[in-house]
Amino acid sequence: MVSPGLSRRSVLQLAGAAALPLSTGMLGGPAQAAPAGTLTIAYNVNLPSFDPTVGLSAVNPTIQSIYQTIFDPYIAQAADLSFKPGLLTKWGWNADRTKITLELRKGATWHDGSPVTPEDVVWSLQRAADPKGGNPIQFVWSKVGNYKIDGNTITGDVIEFEPTLFKWMAFLTGYILPKAYFEKVGAEGFEKAPIGSGPYKVDAFERNAFLRLKAHPGYWGPKPAFDTVVFKFVTDPTSRVAELESGGSDVTFEIPYEEFDRLKAKPGLVGQTKPVSDIAMIFITDIAPMLDRNVRLAANHAIDKKAIVDRLLKGYGVPISTLEAPGYAAFDPSIKVSYDPELAKSLLAKSGFSPEKPVKFTIQTTRGFKPKDYEMIQAIVGMWRKVGIEATIEVYEIAQHFELRARHALAPAAFYNWGNAIGDPSTSTGFAMFGPSPHCAWKGKDLVERIGPLWGEKDEAKRIAGYKAVDKYIAEEGEVIPLFQYVQPIIHKKGLKIVPQANGMILPQLITQA
Amino acid sequence: MRWGEIIRRLVLIPPTLFGVAVIVFVLLRIVPGDPIAMMIPPGASPADIDRLRAFYGLDQPLLQQFITWFGQALSGNFGRSISLHQRVFELVLARLPATLELALLATLIAVALGLAAALIGIQLRGRRAEWAVDGGIGVLLAIPDFLWALILLLLFGVLIPLLPISGRIDPEIDVSFHSNFYLIESLVTGRFDVAMALLHHMILPALALALPFAALVARILKTSLAEAEDQDYAQIARARGFSRPEILLREVLPNALIPAVALGGVQVTLLLGGTVLVERIFSYEGIGNMAIDAVINRDFPLIQGLILTFATLFIALNLAVDLLVTLLDPRLRHG
Numbered sequence: 001m002v003s004p005g006l007s008r009r010s011v012l013q014l015a016g017a018a019a020l021p022l023s024t025g026m027l028g029g030p031a032q033a034a035p036a037g038t039l040t041i042a043y044n045v046n047l048p049s050f051d052p053t054v055g056l057s058a059v060n061p062t063i064q065s066i067y068q069t070i071f072d073p074y075i076a077q078a079a080d081l082s083f084k085p086g087l088l089t090k091w092g093w094n095a096d097r098t099k100i101t102l103e104l105r106k107g108a109t110w111h112d113g114s115p116v117t118p119e120d121v122v123w124s125l126q127r128a129a130d131p132k133g134g135n136p137i138q139f140v141w142s143k144v145g146n147y148k149i150d151g152n153t154i155t156g157d158v159i160e161f162e163p164t165l166f167k168w169m170a171f172l173t174g175y176i177l178p179k180a181y182f183e184k185v186g187a188e189g190f191e192k193a194p195i196g197s198g199p200y201k202v203d204a205f206e207r208n209a210f211l212r213l214k215a216h217p218g219y220w221g222p223k224p225a226f227d228t229v230v231f232k233f234v235t236d237p238t239s240r241v242a243e244l245e246s247g248g249s250d251v252t253f254e255i256p257y258e259e260f261d262r263l264k265a266k267p268g269l270v271g272q273t274k275p276v277s278d279i280a281m282i283f284i285t286d287i288a289p290m291l292d293r294n295v296r297l298a299a300n301h302a303i304d305k306k307a308i309v310d311r312l313l314k315g316y317g318v319p320i321s322t323l324e325a326p327g328y329a330a331f332d333p334s335i336k337v338s339y340d341p342e343l344a345k346s347l348l349a350k351s352g353f354s355p356e357k358p359v360k361f362t363i364q365t366t367r368g369f370k371p372k373d374y375e376m377i378q379a380i381v382g383m384w385r386k387v388g389i390e391a392t393i394e395v396y397e398i399a400q401h402f403e404l405r406a407r408h409a410l411a412p413a414a415f416y417n418w419g420n421a422i423g424d425p426s427t428s429t430g431f432a433m434f435g436p437s438p439h440c441a442w443k444g445k446d447l448v449e450r451i452g453p454l455w456g457e458k459d460e461a462k463r464i465a466g467y468k469a470v471d472k473y474i475a476e477e478g479e480v481i482p483l484f485q486y487v488q489p490i491i492h493k494k495g496l497k498i499v500p501q502a503n504g505m506i507l508p509q510l511i512t513q514a
Numbered sequence: 515m516r517w518g519e520i521i522r523r524l525v526l527i528p529p530t531l532f533g534v535a536v537i538v539f540v541l542l543r544i545v546p547g548d549p550i551a552m553m554i555p556p557g558a559s560p561a562d563i564d565r566l567r568a569f570y571g572l573d574q575p576l577l578q579q580f581i582t583w584f585g586q587a588l589s590g591n592f593g594r595s596i597s598l599h600q601r602v603f604e605l606v607l608a609r610l611p612a613t614l615e616l617a618l619l620a621t622l623i624a625v626a627l628g629l630a631a632a633l634i635g636i637q638l639r640g641r642r643a644e645w646a647v648d649g650g651i652g653v654l655l656a657i658p659d660f661l662w663a664l665i666l667l668l669l670f671g672v673l674i675p676l677l678p679i680s681g682r683i684d685p686e687i688d689v690s691f692h693s694n695f696y697l698i699e700s701l702v703t704g705r706f707d708v709a710m711a712l713l714h715h716m717i718l719p720a721l722a723l724a725l726p727f728a729a730l731v732a733r734i735l736k737t738s739l740a741e742a743e744d745q746d747y748a749q750i751a752r753a754r755g756f757s758r759p760e761i762l763l764r765e766v767l768p769n770a771l772i773p774a775v776a777l778g779g780v781q782v783t784l785l786l787g788g789t790v791l792v793e794r795i796f797s798y799e800g801i802g803n804m805a806i807d808a809v810i811n812r813d814f815p816l817i818q819g820l821i822l823t824f825a826t827l828f829i830a831l832n833l834a835v836d837l838l839v840t841l842l843d844p845r846l847r848h849g
Binding site: 038040042046048049051054055056057058059131132134136137138139172187188191204206207208209210212230232233234235236238239242243245246247248396397398399400402403404405406407436437438439 | 546547548549551552553554555558559560562563565566569596597598599600608609664667668671672675678679680681682683685686688793794795796797798799803804806807810811812813
């Protein structure tokens with residue numbers, strides 16, 4: 001062979017030359033640290049739309065943190081799910097629940113400097129109630145109308161009593177938008193240049209990459225600790241972990257619990273956890289073999305929820321016995337569904353089933369949608385097998401789950417997570433277990449009759465007591481399998497102070513320097 | 515490829531795209547997952563669900579939906595995104611340049627690395643060191659782009675934090691652009707500091723896409739070079755006293771390039787497909803990243819628009835590659 005013109009030494013020299021720019025930082029050095037006064041959050045979902053009242057994103061609880069940073073809800077929510085004055089300083093029903101009264105805060109301004117007016121409030125409520133407006137929660141907002149303004153006070157006539165109306169004013173689509181500005185720029189113009197009255201205003205937006213916000217100087221509430229906030233949209237959990245480890249972000253959350261434990265042990269990082277208003281559960285559909293009460297109850301009693309939380313979730317979870325988690329308005333700690341495999345066996349025996357002659361059905365689950373979801377169902381199927389239940393696992397996407405649930409076509413058992421940021425029983429037990437609801441898998445008349453009267457119940461104490469009784473009945477009948485309340489892991493740099501919110505929101509206006 | 519063949523290929527483009535449109539439209543509506551089911555609030559009645567379905571035009575018969583959508587698409591209106599509330603055409607136009615710039619950079623890196631590896635490998639032909647080159651190519655080829663993305667992210671983002679690992683540009687930088695081709699525009703307008711900032715963000719995702727591609731280019735090119743080097747014309751050149759590097763670069767490489775370009779062109783389309791996961795991992799704002807959200811949200815109009823965009827790109831790329839091969843290979847030019 002002809003002697004090659006390239007020696008080993010020259011190859012190494014070339015490689016060294018190529019590596020030089022990297023090693024000397026000619027390519028810009030490490031990930032740029034945020035300038036002082038900037039808080040960078042590695043956020044787990046993208047922001048699809050700026051309008052918090054229309055479409056898919058309006059009913060996505062995960063995006064609400066961003067919305068509540070830019071826009072004000074009618075009513076604010078405290079860290080423990082209780083409600084407190086926001087843009088509305090007072091709200092309430094009249095004695096016979098035929099009218100509502102709202103009082104708007106004085107002195108609040110939009111991001112363009114114009115004042116927030118009662119007309120903005122009325123326009124926002126009317127727009128939300130418009131059947132052609134595309135608001136997914138229109139069915140709530142349409143229950144009040146005929147608004148009248150007197151100074152900063154607004155009154156409205158109750159068309160149909162909705163006990164949770166004011167709770168919705170703190171949650172999905174419950175935002176006040178600027179009437180004059182929106183009408184001037186239109187829906188598309190608003191998407192391109194949105195303004196709100198929240199603590200931060202939009203400064204720059206690169207879709208699927210980042211949202212940069214600047215503190216709103218005219219904000220009515222406490223001045224935020226950071227002048228600039230950057231939400232980096234980092235949807236991949238591994239990338240979010242890397243963001244924090246590389247110093248590219250100051251805060252992140254929703255990361256695997258193993259990674260959380262590893263990161264919080266590192267110097268310079270702090271880990272916080274808090275149970276949030278999101279639970280893991282297994283829907284039971286009222287089809288064979290779940291029409292057999294013994295099978296349902298056995299499926300409940302055979303699951304060791306504590307073992308699942310301890311071993312799969314590293315202890316980050318709170319086992320529950322009803323769809324009401326601790327902190328919810330109708331949580332009743334006296335309702336207990338015990339882990340009792342022997343009881344499960346005896347119940348199955350009454351229906352002629354045993355480990356040798358198991359009852360068979362399918363359980364559907366997501367895989368990777370929630371932490372350890374598939375592994376959890378694998379563990380449950382193992383526990384069931386020991387008592388005489390042979391379940392076949394079928395993996396589905398979350399979009400499939402929604403469609404199957406709406407068509408009442410879920411398998412006999414189907415894993416899901418249910419969020420309830422306002423902690424009301426109607427938005428957990430109510431919608432999940434009331435037959436006519438499109439989100440209900442158990443369509444039995446027994447629950448329709450028990451839950452039905454509670455929708456319009458005007459006596460709040462009676463309503464909550466009613467839901468507690470329904471929860472007790474459901475537990476005794478085994479018509480759903482509540483598993484545990486999720487715990488949210490938050491990792492942040494040392495030097496920051498974050499007050500975790502029970503509704504799971506990461507609000508930059510509540511993050512301060514320690 | 516003769517003119518007749520070129521015209522035939524061009525004429526086939528509209529029916530091909532129509533076929534893609536029909537398949538995508540029908541498939542989306544057959545596979546489980548309904549965008550309306552995903553936005554049904556708790557407590558919605560059947561009437562509420564019907565109202566939402568009508569709002570998004572999904573209450574019409576399938577054929578009517580297709581006729582409406584395709585009729586509008588012919589005039590450039592691909593509908594409005596269900597999740598993003600904006601016109602699909604505008605959304606795709608705004609994001610496509612980011613993906614094209616990334617793919618272009620990845621291709622340049624892949625070609626440069628592949629060419630260098632092939633030339634080094636052929637220079638070391640028959641020696642033990644050739645095994646190292648072949649082994650390196652094998653490793654690069656065995657690891658898929660998304661895995662490279664994770665490796666590079668952990669290596670240069672966390673272990674040796676040299677480069678940013680998310681986004682297309684630093685959120686702290688205040689800069690405005692006239693087009694969505696940020697990198698090209700900043701280079702053309704002489705804003706090299708901005709171009710460098712953009713490159714910092716693009717290097718890792720581009721490398722992740724480029725490494726398997728580079729390995730393929732290297733392997734094909736090295737094989738072609740070896741075959742061409744054994745041909746008579748190369749032997750004659752050697753007998754006439756030309757040095758080996760001269761023979762390789764002047765005589766052997768032009769002939770060896772033809773199969774590499776042909777297969778490399780196909781690989782560029784695969785590289786574009788690879789942007790979906792790689793953009794996601796690096797939170798890069800291209801159409802790949804957007805496509806994942808569109809699928810998760812069952813955003814039918816956006817998915818349809820994005821797939822038609824990908825299909826158009828694939829067709830255009832394949833045509834361009836065929837033309838390039840024709841230009842490189844006189845046998846094809848003259849029949």
